[in-house]
Structures are given as C-alpha cells and as structure tokens.
Amino acid sequence: MKIKKLLTVSVLFMLIISGCVSIDPLLNKFESKETKLVRQYIAEGEALEKEDLFSNALEQYKLALTVDPESEEAVQHKKNVLSKLWQRAQLxxxxxxxxxxQGKYEAARKEYLSALQNWPDHKGAKDKLTPGEVEEEKKDYIIHTLKYGESVSQLAMIYYGDFKKHTIIGKFNVLKDVTKVRVGEKIKIPVIENIPLQKLKQRQKNYFDSQKTVSPVAVPEKPEKKIEPIVEEVKVEVETIQPPVVEETEPKQELIEENMQKEAVQMPEPSFEExxxxxxxxxxxxxxxxxxxKYPEAITSFMAAAELDPKNESLLDYLFNSHFQQGLALFNSKEYLSAKDHFESALKYDENCEKCPDYIEKCEETYKEKHYNLGIHYFGKEQLSKAIEEWNLVKEIDPDYKEVTPNLKKAEMLYKRLESIKQGKSE
Structure with a gap:
C-alpha cells in the first residue's frame, strides 16, 4: 500500500515537472478560506477601480484587510485608492x-459636496458648507430692496466695507448666483462679527441719505441760453454788411446754422449719470x-437701455432670456427660421448657452425637412409650381440636402414641358 502511494506521488511530481499538470489548482485545494476571501475582495476592488468607482473599491480593500490585516497587496491597493480619492476631492x-x-454659490456647493463624497473628512469643504462669520445665535438682519445699478458686491461694500464679503450675503439669502439678482428683490443683510444690528441700520440710513442728495438727472439748459447771443451777433453782422433786403435772410440763416453747429460740437456728451x-x-x-x-417688446426696451449701458450684466442676461424665450415661442409656432435668428441672438449674449446650438440646428433641420416633404407631397399630386417653390426654400439654405437639387431640376423640366404643351394647344 505504501509502495502504491509512493508511486502515485512520484508520477504526479513527474507530470508537474513536465508541465502536463498545472500546480495552481493543486495549491488552491490547500488555500485557506481566508486567503480565498482576500483574493476575492481584491479582485472585486480592482474591477471597481477600472470603472472609476474608487470609493466602492476602497470598501473592498478594507474588507480584505479585515480578513487579513497583513495582506501587502490589499494595503498597497488601499494606499493607491486613497491617493486618487484625495486628488479628486482637492480638484x-x-x-x-x-x-x-464668482458668487455662483449653488454650483460651488455641488463641488464641495463632491469633494466630501470623495473625502468625507475634507475640512475645507466642510467649512465652506457652513455659513461663515454670521452670528448663529442672533441671526439678526436688515432688509435692503435692490435698486437699478446695485449688486450684492456693492451691498457688501456699503454695509461691511469689503466687497469680498458678498459671499456672506449670498449664502445667508440662499442665492444660487449673486450675479442673477433682480431690481426690487429684497436682500437680507445679516449681522456679522464686529458689525452689530445698530451699525447696519446706521449705515443703511447714511446710504439712503446720500442717495437723496443726488439731484435728479436733467439735460443741462446752458446750450439753450447760448443760442440767444449768437442770434444777436448775427444781427450786428448783417446790419454792417447792408445787403439787399431780399437776400438778408440767407446769410443770416447760414450764420445761425454755422454757429449752432459749432456750439453743438462744444456740447459735452451726456454722462452715465445723465x-x-x-x-x-x-x-x-x-x-x-x-x-x-411680450418678448419682442421687452427686447426693444432692453436694447434701448443697453445702448446707454452696454456692460450691465443684468441687462445682457435679460436680453439673452428674452431672445431665447421668443425663439421657443416661434419654434412652437413652426416659424423655424425666425426662431433660429432669436436663438443665434441669445447665443451672442451668452456664449456658454448649451441649448442654443442644439436649437439652432434643430430649427434648420426641421425647416428643411418640412419643406422638402411638402415638395414631395405636391410633386406627387402633380402640383409642380408648388413643389418647385417648396424645394427652392430648402435649396436656398442647403443645396446638398437629400435629393433636393435633382428633384428640383426634374420638377422644373416637367413644368417647362407642360407649359410649352399648353402654349402649343392655345396656338
């Protein structure tokens, strides 16, 4: 019996050496359950890493280390994943x-939350998600109603003496973006450290008083007063020349116009305040x-204001939205080319508009498809003039659209033949 066992082991050993039998399955038989479990966790972690699911991969490596704390492979994988998670959190x-x-608090908040998802103990992200400098116990505030030309940064300067503190106002009012505030919006100005409620009220009173002292804008009357002496000087000149009575008016009018033009040149351009x-x-x-x-009328009003104040972000934002909304209205009314014009105008006011290029393309494609199909419809009913008209509309925009060019040539040729036959019959 012993001889048989020795022979079996010897044959098996020879087969392994010759490569006829793999050693791995044999070793696996002798692996412990713990080792197999560690291998399984590591394999799952590696698969998750390939899918960029680093947080989930980390959990697998931690499980592997709970089974075998000494596993060097699991330790190394854990270090690599932690490094990647930290880099992502920092980004x-x-x-x-x-x-x-930039005052875009909602977008910033999402980034801080993403940082915490990758690194739950990220102190910087945690601090940013908690309101800073506002006294939590009191939460006292005053209300400022926004007027034309005012911004959240300007309010921070008025009440806190530092425009950078616009973040405090923005977060206290839960504003998604401080650049998107509107005239008439009520903004809460919270009490912060070293600036109590009474000081805020005093600063508000001082600001409003300073606004009252600014006189209403009016066109200066000086140019009108200057015209009178010009006329008197002309009269003196005319009397000395003593021309015939009939011709007196001509030099007088010319001199008045000349002097008025000179005066007009000297008049200063109206300032922004005016x-x-x-x-x-x-x-x-x-x-x-x-x-x-009433978007078209709104565009006209905003354009008139923008001509005098072209850098006003709120005006530009309204112009973008007015054009975009009018584009949608026209698209729904199947006025595709007019809609396209408004989407293109909207894109000029906001180059980051993601939907605008899609709508522009959709307007053109829908327009071409509509008139191309109408051409086919009319051609099938032998209404050649209408078919030609529809296909011409498509060709003007895109001569290479589907079969529009050959279809148009065919329709025009048939139409000419029919017209010549009709003329022959009439003769």
Whole structure:
C-alpha cells in the first residue's frame, strides 16, 4: 500500500515537472478560506477601480484587510485608492473656491459636496458648507430692496466695507448666483462679527441719505441760453454788411446754422449719470413686458437701455432670456427660421448657452425637412409650381440636402414641358 502511494506521488511530481499538470489548482485545494476571501475582495476592488468607482473599491480593500490585516497587496491597493480619492476631492474643492469667488454659490456647493463624497473628512469643504462669520445665535438682519445699478458686491461694500464679503450675503439669502439678482428683490443683510444690528441700520440710513442728495438727472439748459447771443451777433453782422433786403435772410440763416453747429460740437456728451433715468425707465419697462411674455417688446426696451449701458450684466442676461424665450415661442409656432435668428441672438449674449446650438440646428433641420416633404407631397399630386417653390426654400439654405437639387431640376423640366404643351394647344 505504501509502495502504491509512493508511486502515485512520484508520477504526479513527474507530470508537474513536465508541465502536463498545472500546480495552481493543486495549491488552491490547500488555500485557506481566508486567503480565498482576500483574493476575492481584491479582485472585486480592482474591477471597481477600472470603472472609476474608487470609493466602492476602497470598501473592498478594507474588507480584505479585515480578513487579513497583513495582506501587502490589499494595503498597497488601499494606499493607491486613497491617493486618487484625495486628488479628486482637492480638484472639486478648488473648483468650488473659484465658483464661490464668482458668487455662483449653488454650483460651488455641488463641488464641495463632491469633494466630501470623495473625502468625507475634507475640512475645507466642510467649512465652506457652513455659513461663515454670521452670528448663529442672533441671526439678526436688515432688509435692503435692490435698486437699478446695485449688486450684492456693492451691498457688501456699503454695509461691511469689503466687497469680498458678498459671499456672506449670498449664502445667508440662499442665492444660487449673486450675479442673477433682480431690481426690487429684497436682500437680507445679516449681522456679522464686529458689525452689530445698530451699525447696519446706521449705515443703511447714511446710504439712503446720500442717495437723496443726488439731484435728479436733467439735460443741462446752458446750450439753450447760448443760442440767444449768437442770434444777436448775427444781427450786428448783417446790419454792417447792408445787403439787399431780399437776400438778408440767407446769410443770416447760414450764420445761425454755422454757429449752432459749432456750439453743438462744444456740447459735452451726456454722462452715465445723465442717462441713468432713461436707462432705469427702459429697464423696468422691459422687465414688465418680459413678465407678461411680450418678448419682442421687452427686447426693444432692453436694447434701448443697453445702448446707454452696454456692460450691465443684468441687462445682457435679460436680453439673452428674452431672445431665447421668443425663439421657443416661434419654434412652437413652426416659424423655424425666425426662431433660429432669436436663438443665434441669445447665443451672442451668452456664449456658454448649451441649448442654443442644439436649437439652432434643430430649427434648420426641421425647416428643411418640412419643406422638402411638402415638395414631395405636391410633386406627387402633380402640383409642380408648388413643389418647385417648396424645394427652392430648402435649396436656398442647403443645396446638398437629400435629393433636393435633382428633384428640383426634374420638377422644373416637367413644368417647362407642360407649359410649352399648353402654349402649343392655345396656338
């Protein structure tokens, strides 16, 4: 019996050496359950890493280490994944900081949350998600109703003496983006450290008093007063020349016009302050029309204001939205080319508009498809003039669209033949 066992082992050993039998299955038989489990966890972790699911992969490596804390492979995998998670967390955190500085708090908040998803103990992200400098116990505040030309940064300067503190106001009011505030919006100005409620109220009073002292904008009357002495000087000149009575009016009128032109050149251009009343009127009228969904009229009012204040972000934002909404309305009314024009205008006011290029393309494609199919419909009914008209509309925009060019040639040729036959019969 012993001899048989020895022979079996010897044969098996020879087979392994010759490569006829793999050693792995044999070793696996002798592996412990713990070792197999560790291998399984590591394999699952590696698969999750390939799918960029690092947090889930980390859990697998932790499970492997609970089974075998000494597993060098699991330890190394854990270190690599932690490094990647930290890098990702930092990337999201830095993006959040930039968005915070721009006053885009909702977008910044998402980045901070993403940072915490990758690294739950990220102190910077945690701090950014908690309101800073506002006294939690009191939460006292005053209300400031926004007027034309005011911004959240300006309010931070008025009440805190530092425009960078716009983040405090923005977060306290749960604003998604401080650049998207509107005239008439009520903004809460919270009490912060070293600036109590009474000081806020005093600063508000001082600000409003300073606004009252600014006189209403009016066109200066000086140019009108200067015209009178010009006329008197002309009269003196005319009397000394003593021309015939009939010709007196001509040199007099010429001199008046010449002097008025000189005077007009000397008149200063109206300043922004002088235009402020007109800008405000057009702006408020535009908002009213926009809210009533009268977008073309709103665009006219906003454009009038933008000509005098071309860098006003709120105006540009309203112009974008007015064009975009009018584009949607026209698209739904099947006025595709007009809709396309408005989407293109909207894109000029906001180059980051993601939907605009899609709508522009959709407008053109829908327009071409509509008129191409109508051409086929009319051609089938032998209404050649209408078919030609429809296909010409398509060809003007895209001569290579489907079979529009050969179809058009065929329709025109048939139409000419029919017309020549009709003329022959009439003769």
């Amino acid at each position: 999201h955190y830095k993006k959040g900081i930039k968005l915070d500085e 235009n402020k009343k007109e800008i405000s009127e057009n702006y408020e009228q535009g908002i009213d029309l926009f809210n009533k969904k």
